Amino acid sequence: MAKKIKKHSGYVALIGRTNVGKSTFLNAILETKVSIVSNKPQTTRKQILGIKTTKYGQIIFFDSPGIHKPYFKLNERMMKDVHASLVDADLVLYFMEMDDQREDDFAISLFENIGKPIFLVINKIDKYNKAKVLEKIDRFKDAYQWNEIVPLSALKNVNMDLIEELIYNYLPENEYFYPEEEWTLQSERFYVSEIIREKVLNSAQAELPFTTTVKVEEITDKEKIMYIRAEIYVESNSQKKILVGKHGNFVKHVGETARKDLEDYFEKQVYLDLFIKVVPNWRNSPHILSQLDE
Numbered sequence: 247m248a249k250k251i252k253k254h255s256g257y258v259a260l261i262g263r264t265n266v267g268k269s270t271f272l273n274a275i276l277e278t279k280v281s282i283v284s285n286k287p288q289t290t291r292k293q294i295l296g297i298k299t300t301k302y303g304q305i306i307f308f309d310s311p312g313i314h315k316p317y318f319k320l321n322e323r324m325m326k327d328v329h330a331s332l333v334d335a336d337l338v339l340y341f342m343e344m345d346d347q348r349e350d351d352f353a354i355s356l357f358e359n360i361g362k363p364i365f366l367v368i369n370k371i372d373k374y375n376k377a378k379v380l381e382k383i384d385r386f387k388d389a390y391q392w393n394e395i396v397p398l399s400a401l402k403n404v405n406m407d408l409i410e411e412l413i414y415n416y417l418p419e420n421e422y423f424y425p426e427e428e429w430t431l432q433s434e435r436f437y438v439s440e441i442i443r444e445k446v447l448n449s450a451q452a453e454l455p456f457t458t459t460v461k462v463e464e465i466t467d468k469e470k471i472m473y474i475r476a477e478i479y480v481e482s483n484s485q486k487k488i489l490v491g492k493h494g495n496f497v498k499h500v501g502e503t504a505r506k507d508l509e510d511y512f513e514k515q516v517y518l519d520l521f522i523k524v525v526p527n528w529r530n531s532p533h534i535l536s537q538l539d540e
């Protein structure tokens with residue numbers, strides 16, 4: 247008789263500074279897009295759950311905003327989610343990336359004395375040779391009592407199987423927590439707004455990403471097409487001008503690229519109506535922030 251495999255299941259927090267590749271890692275390990283990715287800072291703005299179910303167990307990942315010092319209410323909420331991920335996790339994956347030359351004292355101090363296993367994950371090794379990777383490991387191996395140190399590339403799928411195996415070693419024996427077919431718990435509305443926001447981030451220049459957000463006002467299934475109406479918030483008229491672009495080019499480009507992704511997601515034609523709205527200081531408005539979370 248085949249021996250029954252004991253399952254290991256639990257929560258794993260993805261923690262680290264902005265842009266190190268936490269969301270890229272989540273999408274890669276789940277082999278599906280759950281969390282948006284961009285080369286701009288502070289892309290992930292709240293905790294996002296991603297579930298990986300295999301015969302060995304279930305890993306529930308918390309993708310989290312990048313660690314930073316908060317100056318707006320939005321950023322306070324983002325850091326609160328970082329702490330929530332740390333508190334709720336059975337295991338923490340602390341991400342660094344090869345490019346970043348800074349010391350990580352501030353970030354590491356967040357989980358000092360947390361009493362949980364912590365891996366050091368060094369991402370983006372595809373950009374450097376082996377000697378540089380070893381140098382980086384050497385520099386940070388004693389910065390904390392890491393349970394494991396894993397160099398990887400989330401983008402190029404290097405060492406992803408290895409880290410998955412290591413994660414199971416640190417999760418308690420548990421049955422599945424969620425139904426096998428679940429991979430995330432975000433609302434449709436939130437996911438749609440994130441996809442649009444991703445396209446704004448990927449099309450926008452430096453400053454704009456921080457001051458922009460997206461609110462979906464309507465999603466209506468009109469049989470042949472999915473009608474979606476969304477507002478892109480900016481904080482000032484000059485930002486609005488940039489987002490509209492010459493002859494509406496910017497917003498048109500955002501609409502076209504977002505529509506492609508949304509059509510894949512809904513598996514039908516999508517009509518996307520985008521409006522740009524000036525909402526001064528939305529990042530400090532508890533009312534607006536709570537609406538955006540839904």
Ligand SMILES: Nc1nc2c(ncn2[C@@H]2O[C@H](COP(=O)(O)OP(=O)(O)OP(=O)(O)O)[C@@H](O)[C@H]2O)c(=O)[nH]1
Pocket residue numbers: 262263264265266267268269270271282283284285286287288289290291310311312313369370371372373398399400401402
């Ligand atoms: N070369 C390379 N680039 C990567 C890798 N992983 C992520 N990136 C790139 O790094 C950038 C940031 O990736 P994200 O996944 O959004 O980073 P994040 O840590 O989630 O960032 P925040 O949500 O802002 O905290 C994107 O441009 C990714 O394509 C990798 O393994 N190699």
Ligand SMILES: [Mg+2]
Pocket residue numbers: 268269270281282283289290309310311312
């Ligand atoms: Mg992210």
